[in-house]
Amino acid sequence: MRKLTRSGLAKTISAIYFLVTPLASAVAAAPADRPFFTDVAEATGLDFVHWNGMTGELYFVEMTGQGGAFLDYDGDGDLDVYLVQGAPLPGKPLAAFPGPGPPRDRLFRNDLDKGKGLAFVDVTAESGLDATGYGMGMAVGDVDNDGHVDLYVTNYGPNQLWRNRGDGTFEDVTAKSGTDDPRWSTSAAFFDFDADGWLDLYVVNYVDYRVEDKVVCYATSSRRDYCGPSSFQPVADKLLRNRGDGTFEEVTLRLLLGYRPGPGLGVVSGDFNGDRRLDLYVANDGAVNQLWLQTADAAFRDEALMAGVAVNRSGQSEASMGVDAGDGDGDGDLDLVLAHLMGETNTLYLNDGGALFTDRSVESGIASPSFGFTAFGAGWIDYDNDGWLDLLTVNGAVKILEELARQGDPYPLGQANQLFRNLGGRFEDVTARAGEAFARAEVSRGAAFGDVDDDGDVDVLVTNSNGRARLLVNQTGQDNPWVGLRLTDGRRDQLGATVRVERPGPPVLARRARTDGGYCSAHDPRVLIGLGAAAGPVTVRVDWPGGASEKWQKIPIDRYTTLRRGAGETVR
Numbered sequence: 001m002r003k004l005t006r007s008g009l010a011k012t013i014s015a016i017y018f019l020v021t022p023l024a025s026a027v028a029a030a031p032a033d034r035p036f037f038t039d040v041a042e043a044t045g046l047d048f049v050h051w052n053g054m055t056g057e058l059y060f061v062e063m064t065g066q067g068g069a070f071l072d073y074d075g076d077g078d079l080d081v082y083l084v085q086g087a088p089l090p091g092k093p094l095a096a097f098p099g100p101g102p103p104r105d106r107l108f109r110n111d112l113d114k115g116k117g118l119a120f121v122d123v124t125a126e127s128g129l130d131a132t133g134y135g136m137g138m139a140v141g142d143v144d145n146d147g148h149v150d151l152y153v154t155n156y157g158p159n160q161l162w163r164n165r166g167d168g169t170f171e172d173v174t175a176k177s178g179t180d181d182p183r184w185s186t187s188a189a190f191f192d193f194d195a196d197g198w199l200d201l202y203v204v205n206y207v208d209y210r211v212e213d214k215v216v217c218y219a220t221s222s223r224r225d226y227c228g229p230s231s232f233q234p235v236a237d238k239l240l241r242n243r244g245d246g247t248f249e250e251v252t253l254r255l256l257l258g259y260r261p262g263p264g265l266g267v268v269s270g271d272f273n274g275d276r277r278l279d280l281y282v283a284n285d286g287a288v289n290q291l292w293l294q295t296a297d298a299a300f301r302d303e304a305l306m307a308g309v310a311v312n313r314s315g316q317s318e319a320s321m322g323v324d325a326g327d328g329d330g331d332g333d334l335d336l337v338l339a340h341l342m343g344e345t346n347t348l349y350l351n352d353g354g355a356l357f358t359d360r361s362v363e364s365g366i367a368s369p370s371f372g373f374t375a376f377g378a379g380w381i382d383y384d385n386d387g388w389l390d391l392l393t394v395n396g397a398v399k400i401l402e403e404l405a406r407q408g409d410p411y412p413l414g415q416a417n418q419l420f421r422n423l424g425g426r427f428e429d430v431t432a433r434a435g436e437a438f439a440r441a442e443v444s445r446g447a448a449f450g451d452v453d454d455d456g457d458v459d460v461l462v463t464n465s466n467g468r469a470r471l472l473v474n475q476t477g478q479d480n481p482w483v484g485l486r487l488t489d490g491r492r493d494q495l496g497a498t499v500r501v502e503r504p505g506p507p508v509l510a511r512r513a514r515t516d517g518g519y520c521s522a523h524d525p526r527v528l529i530g531l532g533a534a535a536g537p538v539t540v541r542v543d544w545p546g547g548a549s550e551k552w553q554k555i556p557i558d559r560y561t562t563l564r565r566g567a568g569e570t571v572r
Contacts, residue, residue, distance in 0.1 A: 035435030036383060037460065037472035038318060038420065045120040048083045048469040051103055053134075054411065055091040059211050060090060060227045061156045061184070063398055064414060065445025065465035067137040067374060067520030070452065071149050073127075074109060074168055078451045079462060079524055081108040081120065083469055084135025084153065090211055105131035105153065107372030110452065118473070120452045128169040133157050137520025138455035141199045141493035143177075143242060149492075154185035154520070159203070178248045183235050189516035191269040191496055193278050194298045195546035197431060197542060198242035199495065202280060203499065204264035209234035215355060225400050228319075229285045236261040239283065255299045262287045266323040268517035269496065272307075273355035273441040276547045277495050281309070283320035283338055293355060298530045309349050314361035318344045318397075319374075322447075322519030323481050326380030326389045328364075329425045330507020332500070337366075339375030339393055339519065342415075346370040346393060348379065356368030366391065366420055369429040372416050374398055381458040387479035387529025388422035394444035394462050406439075411466050414441035424507070433474070442467050450524025456482045456558060463521070477530070483538055484560035485527045487513045491527040494565060496545040501529055501538050531557060541571060 041047070053061040069082040085103045088094050095524045107127050108120040126480045133155035138247020143150045148164035161179040162170040174180045175341055184206045188200040202571070209215075209232050217227035239256060241247040254260055262284030272279045277294040281304075284290065288311055291304035302308035311317050319341035328335040328352055336349040337358065347369040349357040360369040373395040383390050395412040404412030419434040420427040431438050446463040453459065462470040483501070487494045501509035509529050537554040542563060544550070550568030555561055 008309070012154065021034050023306060031432065034428070034475050036433060036474065036476045037435040037437055038475055039080055039435070039437040039470045040118065040473050041469055042470040044118045045122075046081060046469060046471050048106055048108075048121075048467070050083070050086060050464060050466055051097055051099065052086040052466040053089040053096075053103075053571065054466065055089055056061060057089070057091060057214070058217075058224060058226050059089050059213065060209050060215075061067045063087070063226050063443070063444065064136070064186075064206075064464065065396065065520075066135050066463055067377070067446025067518070067522075068448045068461045068463045068469065069138050069140050069151075069521060069522035070448045070450035070461060070524050073107065073149060073151075073164060073356055074146060075166070076113050078110045078112040078454055078505060079450050080110045081471075081506045082138060082151065083108075083463065084131070084138065085521075086130065086466075087134040089528055105129060108310045109429060112453060116136070123168070125170065128171065131160055131174070133160070135316065136184075136186050137188060138522050139188035139201065140515045140522040141495060143190070143199050143201075144246060145198065147491050152179065152188055152190070154165075154188050154203065156184045156440060158182045159185050160459075172238060173246070177246060178250075179240060181205065181238055186265050187267045188276065189267045189269050189280070189518050191278050191280075191516065192545050193269075194241065195488075196244070197243045200242050201238075202267055203238040203241040203246060204267045205237050206265065206285070207263050208235050219399060221402070223235055223400065226398060228398070229287075232263075234261040234263040234284075234287065237264055238310050244487065253330045256292060257299055257301050259302075262290065265321045266338075266519055267379045268323050268325045269477075269514070270325045270512060271498070272325070272334055272351065274333065274353055276543065278545065279355075281325065281336060283323040284317075285321065286317060286319050287336070288317050289320055291355070300384070303355065307355050308357040308359065312347055312361070318347065322378040322393075324379045324517040327508065327510050328330060328380060328389055328391070330388060332508035332510045334512075337380065337391060339376050339378040340370070342397065344371075345551060346375055362570060364425070365427040365429075369420070373418065375418075376445045377462070377521060379447055379449050379518050379523075381449050381460070382528075382530040383419070383458055383474060383477060385419070385457060385477045385482045385532070387509055387530050387532035388424060390422045391420040391427060392447065392460060393418050394447045395398075396443035396445060413443045413465075415444075417444055417462065435475075437462070437470055437472050446519050446521040448518070448521040451484070451526065451528055453559070454487045456484060456528070459519075480533070481531045481535060481557045483529050483540070483555055483557050485529075485540070485555075486525070486560060486562045487527065487542060487565070488562060489565040494544060495525060499527045499529065500541045500543075500545045501531070502541060503538070524562065542568065
């Protein structure tokens with residue numbers, strides 16, 4: 001692992017409109033054949049092992065897996081980590097849990113700012129977080145606008161909203177906020193859909209499954225196998241509007257016009273048709289997906305079929321798990337990538353800018369390499385900072401792999417993860433050069449993306465079902481210049497804002513501030529933009545949630561800068 005130091009304090013570059021926080025990294029020169037990523041989880045104290053409580057009964061919930069989060073819970077400027085844990089299933093005593101104490105979610109503080117390099121400390125006990133449900137995922141955002149990020153945890157069972165008190169501790173405000181959901185929830189997203197300054201919440205729910213029913217399913221070989229979603233009824237998602245007084249109201253049926261439940265696993269927000277309103281895309285497992293485009297009166301219509309993203313180019317619904325939105329072809333709008341079952345291929349939908357999409361999975365080069373894998377977490381990341389968004393997927397089967405079963409593997413679903421480099425609209429499988437972590441066959445589910453060591457490139461937190469969490473630190477992104485931005489109104493991150501670097505020629509450098517997307521995970525809200533061969537300060541335009549736009553000039557490169565809403569040059 002590279003030895004990293006952090007120097008300097010936040011200092012004023014201009015009292016008029018922005019703060020700059022220089023982040024210096026003493027990085028030794030690496031050989032040309034270095035891997036793109038190195039797993040440093042154990043070396044840095046991130047000693048989390050997931051336990052799914054499996055008993056041999058092949059309970060559906062045990063193989064669906066879980067996600068993880070990057071979040072700055074203590075407000076010190078670096079990314080901490082939250083990981084959800086499993087729980088005992090019928091026939092599995094609590095005493096079988098291999099870790100210390102009962103199974104519970106864990107919060108790890110990043111001590112990068114304390115001069116120790118990248119190092120994590122388990123602060124679960126002192127944080128007050130008492131999350132012992134069968135964890136699935138989370139959403140991260142400041143729901144009460146007090147400057148401290150809060151945490152919504154989804155479970156197979158009741159969910160929890162944890163309010164950050166700002167002193168390193170959290171309180172459970174689920175009941176009084178009205179955010180509970182006792183069903184099987186998976187992914188969730190914080191986004192301010194009505195642009196009133198308060199983060200709203202979308203909760204994705206899966207199917208009506210109860211372990212006590214002991215539903216038995218079989219593979220085509222007649223072997224007992226894990227069930228899929230088609231064996232159960234889907235349950236409805238929830239759209240919760242933030243009232244701004246610490247409570248939420250459910251507006252699902254009132255605002256999602258003609259809503260019908262689907263077996264949901266993934267969700268991502270973004271402005272897909274360029275009307276400056278936030279929309280939603282929901283990935284459903286084995287059923288048609290939903291594209292909820294927002295109308296002028298803050299309602300939503302499902303336009304997935306007309307937009308070309310309900311099914312694939314063959315007219316088939318696919319086993320959609322994770323979904324992410326990003327500008328994959330460098331034309332300035334949001335494209336979609338979906339993670340699918342082995343035998344289906346992952347799917348790339350390119351946007352024409354007005355929410356009319358084309359399935360370009362085959363032409364882009366991602367279809368064939370993904371055919372033999374089941375992907376859950378998926379994300380657009382510019383791992384080499386060349387200005388083009390690359391694609392990373394984390395994989396693990398959902399049906400028993402016969403070869404692994406014959407070898408006596410007790411959880412025979414392991415597969416390797418994959419990395420695809422964007423060559424300007426076409427993708428090259430560079431997994432073989434990505435590092436040892438990509439050679440392991442594990443049951444990977446979630447992937448969170450963020451700059452955990454503050455050195456200007458994207459790192460990856462990978463969660464493995466019934467296995468060890470991996471922290472993949474990027475070893476190659478600093479080969480190119482970059483600009484990092486935190487977008488704020490002075491209180492909280494402005495999720496949903498879009499940044500464009502003004503420069504001639506392709507690709508268009510457009511990125512959005514978000515924590516949602518992927519599978520059951522939450523991401524760094526800062527915007528990190530690789531500049532390729534560009535050098536020198538840059539000019540950026542920020543389109544804020546609600547429609548206002550501002551411009552900043554001479555933003556320094558190779559460091560993070562904070563831009564405050566209302567302090568830039570107004571753009572009309």
